[in-house]
Amino acid sequence: MMDTTPHPGSHPVAGPATSAVPDLLRAVHLVDVAAPGMKGLALWLAGSGADVTGSVPEADRDSPAVAALRAAGVQVRVGFEPEHVRTDRTAVVWSGVFAGAHPELDHAQVLRLPILGRAAALTAICAQAGSEAVAVAGSHSTASAAAALAAVLDDGRTGWVLNAPAGGGSAGHAGDGRIVADFCPDTATHEAAPPGARQHRPAPHFLHHEPHFAAALILSTGANAPHYEDNIAGLDAAERLARRAGTVVLPTWDNGAKILRERLGDRPGPHVVTVGTDPADTVWIMRPRWTGEDFRVTLRHEGTDHAFVLPVTGRHHALAVCAAIATALVLGEDPQTLAERASAFRGVERSLATVGTQSGITVVDSRARHPREIAQDVTAARMLTEGSLVVVLEPDGIARTSAHAAELGAALGDADHAVLLPVSTPLAAHLAPDPLDAVEQAARQALGAGAVHRVRSGPCEPGPEQRIFETTTEGDLVLVVGTDQAERLGPRLLFHLAAPDVPIPQQLRPARTTPTEKTP
DSSP, X not given: OOOXXXXXXXXXXXXXXXXXXXXXXXXXXXXXXXXXXHHHHHHHHHHTTOEEEEEEOGGGTTOHHHHHHHHTTOEEEESOOGGGSOTTOSEEEEOSOOOSOOHHHHHHHHTTOOEEEHHHHHHHHHHHHGGGEEEEEOSSOOHHHHHHHHHHTOSSSOEEEOSSOBTTSOSEEOOSSOEEEEOOSOSSOOOOOOTTSGGGSOOOTTOOOOOOEEEEEEOOOSOBTTTBSSHHHHHHHHHHXXXXXXXXXXXXXXXXXXXXXHHHTSSSOOEEEEXXXXXTSSEEEEEEEEOSSOEEEEEEETTEEEEEEEOOSSHHHHHHHHHHHHHHHHTTOOHHHHHHHHTTOOOBTTSSEEEEEETTEEEXXXXXXXXXXXXXXXXHHHTTOSSOEEEEEOOBOHHHHHHSHHHHHHTTXXXXXXXXXXXXXXXXXXXXXXXXXXXXXXXXXXXXXXXXXXXXXXXXXXXXXXHHHHHOOTTOEEEEEOSSHHHHHHHHHHHHHHOTTSOOOGGGSOSSOOOOOBOO
């Protein structure tokens, strides 16, 4: 049913739309507006003066994300209903998650409204921003660098649209000048769409201008199903974006970025800056050292050394922050100011973040999706405990899990035990075999058969909390990896560890179920 209840702050709080907002997005409707990536876009648009409406599923009705959107002036409606798309809208934006028919998108077509993917909306915004746009891109693993770049460039006039916010921060913020935009497509659980679905429809013909970025930081170029089926597809996408930038910053710890550097040198193009732990890099990351609480690093740029304290967990996250600082340095920012801002950046929400400790067992969250991200977070978590490491993995999407099953299982190699949850997917039914079988097989090869435990659904099957409880003892660390049910598992696990015989309260139970049944 359509939600027609009035809500405080449900009308735009900004003034008339400013010149920062493209005409196409001045009165826009966002489908699933609280989803990762969409929330940041909505907050930037509303803060810039656009008239923003949006819809969310029933499960998100009372979520903190919806409350934040309404407080920012976004008119949020609960449920996906054709009536939510009004004739006064200039465009409809969607995340690309839905593979088949959708009431609001179908109604937008009936009304002949422009329908844009999130990436197209970001492209239009950056084109409007002109030379003050800064892009963060890659086939995966951009969240830490994008959030860090927004933090170190936050001078009071810089805005940003992020896929994931910094801990305690906002995914979207309107500025009156420069904008930092995370162009990574990995915002939510995207599934491979059947032929004829919306993902395969032509790009909007009404986007007349391509953006020219002041700088582009490109973190990765590898395969990432269903976005890029192989390394070449990821590399081609990165090159297309890089050639629209004045300066391109490439980390030399990524092999794909090295190949991209060679491609960009084939003909005149952007100024290329490298960042890495090699003294030959343009920005040399010297002596990254973990103190147990933060990383202490020195960056050498143009012959001068600059010291930074980075309060993030995981060497790979520290290197991502260094890549963001390198981008800010080549943009001409003051190193001392960057050091002060970087020291306040404590990582991305749910990125190796401690949920709590109960009965001597510590629970840590990870938002990783891609096998490489998962492997890096597992390795980092190994350094956080002297006890056993138990990794709870909720694989992301049928398409991704099917394509990367062997890599996902191998990514758990540094763990002592692995607990596999059902694959997260928005699909109500699917024809593919359960790809978790292949993940389980690869994990058993990496860890041994007795170290891998699978959570199955059914009235007589133990829940994930019980499975995890059975594998842990005092002093262990549990790393919960995933972005759907896994996001809510940490608090439930802590409750179960404290009171194993007490039913978990309703408010801690999953907000929605993940359908994974196969179509007969």
